[in-house]
Amino acid sequence: MVTGTNARAKASLMAKISQILSILSFIISASMLGAGVYGYMMVTSDEFKEKMIQQVIDKIPLPEMPKLPKSTGNVIPF
Secondary structure, X not given: OOOOHHHHXXXXXXXXHHHXXXXXXXXXXXXXXXXXXXXXXXXXXXXXXXXXXHHHHHHOOOOOXXXXXXXXXXXOOO
């Protein structure tokens, strides 16, 4: 068993450090949970799906229509 004022001060300091690390751990865990829930809600929303579909459609190249001729040649006989 450790006795004396120096030992008590070290124990008190270690307890404070442990409490601070415990609080930081809780804050990090809670923020990760909140970010996960927010991300899931955003990805599963209809607005997000429509936005992604529109972005994909905008990136699809559409073929150009050929220009119609202004005049044609002679009729082909049968």
